[in-house]
Amino acid sequence: MPQILVEGLSKTFRIAERKAGLLGAFGGLIRRQYRSVDALRDVSFSIAEGELVGYIGPNGAGKSTTIKILSGILVPSTGRCEVNGRIPWKQRREHVASIGVVFGQRTQLWWDLPVIESFDLLRDIYRVPSSVYERRRDELIEMLDLNRLLDTPVRQLSLGQRVRCDIAAALLHEPKILFLDEPTIGLDAVSQLNVRAFIKQLSREQKVTVLLTTHDLDDIEALCDRILVLSDGRLLMDGSIGDLRQRYGDGRYVAIELESFTTVTPEHENLVVERSESHILFSVESDVPSFIDDVLGHYPVKDLLITHPPIERVVATMYEAEKIER
Amino acid sequence: MDGLVTAFTRSYAAVVVARFRMLLQYRAAALAGIATQIFWGCIKLMVLGAFYAVAVTTPPMTFTAIVAYVWLGQVLIGLLPWNHDPELQELFTSGGVAYELLRPLDLYWFWFARTLAYRTAPTLLRMVPGIVFAALILPLIGLPEWALPAPASMNHGLMFALSFVVTVMLSCAITILITISMFWLIEARGLSTFMYGVVPVFSGMIVPLPLFPEWMQPFLQWQPFRGLCDVPFRIYSGDIPLTMASQEIALQFAWTTILILFGYGLITRARTRLVVQGG
Numbered sequence: 001m002p003q004i005l006v007e008g009l010s011k012t013f014r015i016a017e018r019k020a021g022l023l024g025a026f027g028g029l030i031r032r033q034y035r036s037v038d039a040l041r042d043v044s045f046s047i048a049e050g051e052l053v054g055y056i057g058p059n060g061a062g063k064s065t066t067i068k069i070l071s072g073i074l075v076p077s078t079g080r081c082e083v084n085g086r087i088p089w090k091q092r093r094e095h096v097a098s099i100g101v102v103f104g105q106r107t108q109l110w111w112d113l114p115v116i117e118s119f120d121l122l123r124d125i126y127r128v129p130s131s132v133y134e135r136r137r138d139e140l141i142e143m144l145d146l147n148r149l150l151d152t153p154v155r156q157l158s159l160g161q162r163v164r165c166d167i168a169a170a171l172l173h174e175p176k177i178l179f180l181d182e183p184t185i186g187l188d189a190v191s192q193l194n195v196r197a198f199i200k201q202l203s204r205e206q207k208v209t210v211l212l213t214t215h216d217l218d219d220i221e222a223l224c225d226r227i228l229v230l231s232d233g234r235l236l237m238d239g240s241i242g243d244l245r246q247r248y249g250d251g252r253y254v255a256i257e258l259e260s261f262t263t264v265t266p267e268h269e270n271l272v273v274e275r276s277e278s279h280i281l282f283s284v285e286s287d288v289p290s291f292i293d294d295v296l297g298h299y300p301v302k303d304l305l306i307t308h309p310p311i312e313r314v315v316a317t318m319y320e321a322e323k324i325e326r
Numbered sequence: 327m328d329g330l331v332t333a334f335t336r337s338y339a340a341v342v343v344a345r346f347r348m349l350l351q352y353r354a355a356a357l358a359g360i361a362t363q364i365f366w367g368c369i370k371l372m373v374l375g376a377f378y379a380v381a382v383t384t385p386p387m388t389f390t391a392i393v394a395y396v397w398l399g400q401v402l403i404g405l406l407p408w409n410h411d412p413e414l415q416e417l418f419t420s421g422g423v424a425y426e427l428l429r430p431l432d433l434y435w436f437w438f439a440r441t442l443a444y445r446t447a448p449t450l451l452r453m454v455p456g457i458v459f460a461a462l463i464l465p466l467i468g469l470p471e472w473a474l475p476a477p478a479s480m481n482h483g484l485m486f487a488l489s490f491v492v493t494v495m496l497s498c499a500i501t502i503l504i505t506i507s508m509f510w511l512i513e514a515r516g517l518s519t520f521m522y523g524v525v526p527v528f529s530g531m532i533v534p535l536p537l538f539p540e541w542m543q544p545f546l547q548w549q550p551f552r553g554l555c556d557v558p559f560r561i562y563s564g565d566i567p568l569t570m571a572s573q574e575i576a577l578q579f580a581w582t583t584i585l586i587l588f589g590y591g592l593i594t595r596a597r598t599r600l601v602v603q604g605g
Contacts, residue, residue, distance in 0.1 A: 073427045089597075097430035112348050124340030127428055255357050321592045 002046035002072065002084065003177065003209055009079035010152070011040040019117075035137055039065040041233040049176070050207040054224035056214065058137070058319055061230040063213040064103075067179050079246070083177065097126060100170035104182040107166055109154040115165050116150040119172060126173040133172065140168040155258045160191030165231065171208075178202070181213045185218055196222050207308055229282040229315075229324050242310070248321065249284040249314030254292065255306045259300035268298075283309065337431060343441035345413075345526050356451035359404070362535035363452065367400035367543040371472055386536040390475055391563035395534045397474040398559045401456035405493065406554060407500035408525040409518050412446040418508040433597070434590045437505060441498045478564025485571040489558040489565045492578045499585040500525075508587055509596035529554035536565070550585065553578035 014034045040062045051075075055063050062102055068074040069081060072088035072095045081088060083322055088095045107117040123133045141147055144164045149157060163183060170178065180199070184192045200223055202208050214220060221241060229237040237244060258278050276279040277292070280299075284291050286287065288306065295301065371393060378389050388396070414437065417423050429436060457474065464473035477483035505522060508514045526532050530553035535546050535556045546552060557574050561568040566574055 068424060071428060092427065092433070093430045097429050101428050103424065104424065106420070106422060110344065110348070112351075117344070121340055121344050125337045125431060127337055127430075128504065192346050297531070 001166075003049045004069075004211070005080070006046065006048040007080040007256045009040055009043045009066070009296055010038065010077050011062070011068065011069065012077045013037045013039055033293040038233050040069075042079070043230070043233070043235045045228055045238055046233065047209060047211065049209055050203070050226050051214070051226060052203040052210045054212050054227040055230065056217070056220060056227060057230035057316065059215075062233045063230055064181055066230070067101070067181050067211070069200060070234060071099060071179055072096055074244075077099065081287040091211055098175055099172065099177045099179065100173070100175035101179045102170045102181065102183050104163060104166075104180070107154060107162055107224055108169055109162070109165060111155050112153055112222060114153055115146065115157070116129075116152045118154065118165075118169060122149045122169055122172050126127065128173050132174070133179045133206045135174055136174055137168075143201065144168050145194070160187050160194075163191070163195060164186060164198075167195065169195075171202075173204075175208070179213075180210065180214075181231065182214055184214060184216055192216070207220065217315060221311055229318065230309050230318060236322055243296075244318070245314055248318040249309045251283055251309060253309050254284055254288070254289050254295065255305045255307070256280050256282075256295060256299060256301050257303040259302045262299050265298050286309075328518075329349060339436055339438065341431075341439040342443045344441050345405070346447045349443060349447035352390045353450065353451065356448060357455075359448070360452045360455045360459075363400040363403055363456060367396055367460065368472075370396050370400075375472075387534060387560075387564050387565055388563075391535060391560065391565040393472060394475050394563035395530070395555075395559045395565075397460040399531050399555055400560060400580075401451060401453050401460065401474075403531065404452055405445055405497045406519045406525055406529060406531060407445070407504070408503055410504040410514055411441060413444075413504050415508065415514060418512055427597075434502070434593045437502055440503070442494070445497055445501060446494065447461055469583050475563070477562050478537070480566075481568055481572075481576075482561060482564050485559055485568065485575070486562040489571070489575045489578060491560050492575060492582055493558050495584070496550070496578060496582040499582055499589060500550075500554075503585065505598065506592045509593075520588055525551055525554070528552065530556035532560075536560075548577075549555075550581040552585065553581055 016034055018208055043062075043066065056067070057063050065074065069076050071084060072092040073094060075089045079114075080240060082097060083097055086095045086098075109115065110121065113121070119137055122128075123130075123137075129135070141150070144167065146165060146168060149161050149165060152161075153164065154165070183199075184195055187195065199210060200213070202286065203210050203223075203317055212219065212223065224241070225234070227237070227244065228235060237247070253273070256279070258280065261277055264272055264275070264280065268282065271282040271284060272280060272284050282291070282295075291306070292306075295304070374392055374396070375389070378385060378392070391430070403596065416424060426436065458583050460474035462473075464470070477486055500521075504517055507517050511517065528546070528549055530552065531554075533551060536543075538546055544558075557578050561571050561574065
């Protein structure tokens with residue numbers, strides 16, 4: 001039995017709509033028009049204990065909706081969902097005591113209280129025994145480097161500091177499952193690396209199951225062995241980053257540095273991704289070796305680099321391909 | 327089992343204490359509030375005093391009972407459920423409700439705990455200076471007949487205390503209904519404005535209920551808002567005799583229970599149709 005099981009999950013929201021303008025506003029008072037939005041359509045996946053899974057998709061794809069159903073906040077329209085053998089929205093209280101959730105865009109700390117008092121309050125709310133709490137708290141303070149922030153009211157923290165505190169707050173009751181909804185959004189490079197390193201450590205050393213939504217594909221590349229790709233409420237892919245590349249970005253990027261400025265030959269023109277005075281970047285779909293031969297024959301090459309296409313590119317290709325299919 | 331119950335109440339108590347402490351910070355607002363309330367108390371007493379001076383029939387309440395009624399009302403005005411916790415309002419407009427549901431707490435009692443703090447903390451802050459003025463300063467400056475009297479007797483005092491506890495619960499039960507309405511309305515300002523008109527009148531805060539016309543009395547007697555002011559205040563002054571007090575408190579308690587059950591039912595229904603704002 002997997003730790004998280006989702007089968008045929010769908011969620012339809014009914015949204016009140018009103019036509020633009022004054023007339024529309026009055027119309028809405030008399031008769032409301034509703035529009036159905038399918039946030040999730042028949043989504044199925046399962047996650048085993050200790051996995052670190054990335055959940056990606058464009059805005060409005062249904063990522064947050066999934067997280068909210070998995071954490072017992074929303075009730076799905078149809079489908080089955082079990083976490084630790086419990087149905088999240090039916091056994092909400094037992095369920096939420098065993099998971100940790102961080103919404104990167106919101107804080108769960110008390111705005112006016114110093115961080116440490118928020119932690120103490122969470123201890124009482126989650127009924128964590130004092131001895132367990134103290135050990136856990138000190139461990140998290142150490143791992144996330146919170147020592148100097150503890151007496152600061154939350155409203156005075158910078159975003160990076162706040163997110164670190166929020167992550168600690170979500171873990172005080174030692175959940176074995178952690179849902180992270182865009183934990184690195186808006187963070188500077190250093191904070192982002194810190195958060196990433198912590199998630200990795202948590203997953204590796206404490207075997208916490210992590211489901212992470214993000215728009216930052218570097219997060220995914222650095223952290224996740226497995227990704228779920230969602231678009232328009234449908235699950236497009238469930239596999240490793242390697243699978244994703246194979247399906248949507250199997251080619252290579254070939255970057256060359258030139259001895260001197262040279263024009264691109266006509267047969268290579270449609271392969272150019274970027275070019276500057278001294279550099280050209282090609283995207284090559286097939287037969288990379290003969291392309292390299294070609295390049296070396298045609299241009300005064302000073303240096304040459306072959307890489308995978310950046311993951312952003314791959315995902316963009318996938319979203320595009322999906323749009324065309326429908 | 328006993329330990330479980332203690333642990334359970336501990337989490338709600340922690341919520342009350344945290345919010346309570348936070349609200350105690352608003353000292354300037356409390357001072358301004360109490361100044362206004364003392365002012366209004368004086369005005370009300372002067373108006374009612376003028377009516378009593380020219381009354382042709384015997385009024386339904388003694389003037390001492392009126393004085394107690396007015397001062398208790400002014401001092402405890404913060405308990406009136408005519409507004410709701412802005413912090414909870416904020417949760418609805420910002421989508422923070424999501425985090426509320428992540429707590430291993432019963433949503434109704436969780437919010438009840440917060441509401442309890444919201445109702446009692448500011449009231450406590452205003453109560454102390456208000457009582458000092460009404461009960462101690464007024465006699466000192468030579469106006470003992472306008473001062474807040476002691477309870478009619480020791481037993482009246484005890485019954486008042488009991489009734490007052492129910493009043494606090496009743497007030498929270500009504501306040502939380504305003505909060506729950508936000509599941510449907512998102513904004514509770516409209517409902518609050520409505521309550522602003524209804525609650526002070528039907529609780530007796532504006533004019534003591536026994537002074538209303540005879541034909542209105544049967545209605546006034548049975549409606550729930552009466553438990554907010556009229557019942558405890560009149561027990562205090564002895565206007566409701568001790569023999570009737572337990573019956574009155576029972577009615578007050580019945581309304582509280584009904585409104586709590588109603589709110590509980592609503593919140594359970596609202597859960598299934600929840601849409602979290604902002605993704």
